[in-house]
Amino acid sequence: HIKRERAKAREMRASSWWRQQIGKGICYHCEQRFPREELTMDHLIPLSRGGKSLKKNIVVSCKQCNSHKKT
Template structure:
């Protein structure tokens, strides 16, 4: 399995970015952020400080859909980068072992 979906062309990426911009303006997204909790670390975060993360990153073949995006804090989003869920879980486990 390839680590990244290299077959994505720039038009695919642009389309997914546009869909993400549109989804961020939806009432559905605003209700998700109003919960003020990061999906990953479960910390309380002010809604305006929450970011949109693709569970399966666009670069790995993920789509911008309600089932593939979550609200998360900037720290988790920056740390997760382009990891798949299983890779993210391994990363978190490794961090817990070091703590």
């Protein structure tokens, strides 16, 4: 499951939808503005908990919020 979903996430990173999302430059969690290189793809429901790589489960997250979420 996880391997397949990670492959889908990689495909999604190349999509125009993702470029549009990350182009907004705003973190979903803290709502702050960041340069593109400081933003990551974040699964609301992690793949490790059965989440899927679907648009409704993927948000733009700053690196700090994304790593903070894991602790």
